[in-house]
Each structure stands twice: as C-alpha cells, then as structure tokens.
Amino acid sequence: MKMSAAAAALALPLIGLILVNFTGQCHAALQVGFYKDKCMSDTDVEDIVSSAVARRVNRDRGLAAALIRLHFHDCFVNGCDASILLDGASSEKTAPPNLSVRGYDVIEEAKRDVEEACPGVVSCADIIAMAARDAVELSEGGRYNVETGRRDGLISLASNVDLPSPTFSVSQSMAAFSKKGLNLTDMVLLLGGHTVGFTHCLLFQDRLYNFQNSGKPDPTMDLMLLKQLRFICPQNSTRNTPVSLDQNLLSTFIVDNSFYKQIIGKRGVLQIDQELALDPLTKDTVFSLATCNGFPVRFGQAMVKMGAVDVLTGSQGEIRKSCNVTNNDSNVLGF
C-alpha cells in the first residue's frame, strides 16, 4: 500500500500520540486484565475472587447488594483505594453511613485466597471492584469487564466521610457526584444500584409521618405503598426493619430496570430515589431506562467509571497484605 506524503505527515504525530498515551497507561491508568501474567503460572486472579464471592453470596444473597454498595462507599471517600476497609478507632468504617455497610469480611476472605496463590500482588481496592462486578453478575445483571491496577490507600479517616444523604435533592446529589467527575447520567445509572438490596425504616420514616416537618406524609409517595410502609415501620417504633429499595419485591435480588419503573409509579422508598423520577433534571433519563432493556450494560459502564474515581496507581499507595489492617496512626495524624 502506498501512502501519500500528506497522509504520512498526518500519521506521524498520531503515532506519537498513541505511544505517549500507551506509556502513560502502563504507569498510571487502570486497565482491563491488569493482573494477567502477574500471578504465578496460569492463575487467574479474577477467577479466585469470583469463586470466593460466589461461595458467600450463594449462602446469603443479600451480600451481593452489600458488595455493590461497599464499592460505592469506598470510591466516594478518598477514591477507590480500599480505605473503607481499614480498621482503627477513627477510620471511615466508624462513620455513621457505614453502620449498615456489610461485606468487609467477604473482601478479606477473597484476599486470603488471592494471597495464597500470589502474595503481595493484588490490591484490596481491586478486590472490592472485582467483587462488585461479580455481585452484579450473580444478581443477573450480566458481566462487565472490570478495570484493575488500583493500589491501596494508607489513610482512613471518619472525618473524610461526606457521602450524599438519602434526603438530598437531585441537585445536591448531582453536586456530590460531579465532585467525583461523574455526570448526571452516571448518577441516574449508579443510583440504579438501588435495584437490589435493602434500606431500613429510620432512613425514610419522615416520609411516612412527618415529611419536612409538615406533620403529613410525603405527598409524592403512592398511597398503597404508604399504607404498607406505615405497617412495616410503625411510628415511634425503634425496630429498624429492612425494606427493599426496589419495591418490585420479586426483583429485590436482581439487577434490572424495575427500580426505575417503581419510582415512576411513585414507589420509591428513599427520598432521593423518588426525586430522581420527578426532577426535571433526571426524569427523562429515568423514563428511558424504565422503558428500555439496556440498563444492566449501561450500569456496568457507569460502575467502571465510578471505579476510576481518584484511584492510586503505579507506585502510589501500597499493596496491603491484609485488607483490614489497622490504620497507621502516624499517617492519620500526619494528614
């Protein structure tokens, strides 16, 4: 094939660009299959993690949702660096939003299996990301390619935890997501994570009895749902009963678009979930996700994007030997 001088002149800088980009990627960016050939013989790190996750989720289906949420909480506080796993008197884990986060021990168990096959190679942050991907797959949401190459953070502080609240408006949550480089569409897709798992009465009690101090329930809640939830969550009760986030109760453990259908039908449980379907900023996206079949694939893409938030790569951070080692207090004080 003959190449004209003009074409060659165009192609040269292009090749340069590609090379720069390529070397950049080797050192800094996440990539699919980062651990390929980094572990002895033919050991597939992702398979080891998948087996550990499946072993646990098959015994307790609810753990899948917990693992998806764990990845979100890790990524939103100090980046996806497994800082959420660190123990210590004032680490992230001790912050109120983490009260109901579960699944820490699943990550620790997967890490133990991985360390047995190839010690000191695989980060806890990557194990969290892989486990979330596996959790989506085990919840029938299909399998997306997870990017890896994260390193583990050294710092974990409860005072860094500023996760969005379930009583946030769409605009307030949008601000929280955009701080992490995620746009409005990403936010609508990621909140679709609420297609699985549970919340608890105390987090939406106000909507049932005294919405925004009105002395009345939230007028945007379907009356049938209001009646059911008032029955499950009696006023003044301290029993904090779990309630499915996706009110299609046949779909509590399934990653699909039924959550969006429910919120369009005014059957959102958390205030932020309901507002997604009502706010002019997000309602068209909600409607299109509710009426198309593409949600799981797009959710996977949004999870990959979330998984790249403020990651440590290359020579930053460390590869922990155990995922829940105790916080190093000198680091905490020095921060």
Ligand code: HEM
């Ligand atoms: C504005 C953003 C968000 C807010 C305010 C929020 C809030 C909440 C709240 C209050 C709960 C219930 C906790 C409980 O009662 O124990 C919850 C559960 C959950 N969240 Fe979110 N969330 C947000 C974004 C996300 C994202 C981005 C994901 C994942 C991609 C996610 C995944 C989950 C899952 C799977 C559960 C169920 C956990 C379980 O059953 O153990 N959430 N969320």
Ligand SMILES: *[C@@H]1O[C@H](CO)[C@@H](O)[C@H](O)[C@H]1NC(C)=O
């Ligand atoms: C949000 O980001 C996604 C993925 O990075 C992109 O495809 C989409 O066009 C963006 N949407 C908006 C509204 O900016």
Ligand SMILES: *[C@@H]1O[C@H](CO)[C@@H](O)[C@H](O)[C@H]1NC(C)=O
């Ligand atoms: C709940 O407590 C409030 C204030 O203490 C009281 O007015 C109300 O009657 C109680 N409701 C029920 C159902 O016990």
Ligand SMILES: *[C@@H]1O[C@H](CO)[C@@H](O)[C@H](O)[C@H]1NC(C)=O
């Ligand atoms: C990490 O967690 C596991 C399981 O929860 C526990 O058995 C182990 O002692 C913990 N390790 C450290 C170093 O805290």
Ligand SMILES: *[C@@H]1O[C@H](CO)[C@@H](O)[C@H](O)[C@H]1NC(C)=O
């Ligand atoms: C804690 O961090 C300090 C400063 O980074 C370091 O000098 C020290 O060796 C660390 N201690 C442990 C037990 O890791």
Ligand SMILES: CC(=O)N[C@H]1CO[C@H](CO)[C@@H](O)[C@@H]1O
């Ligand atoms: C799993 C975990 O560490 N949970 C902690 C969350 O925060 C509360 C309150 O500080 C702790 O008691 C829990 O142990």
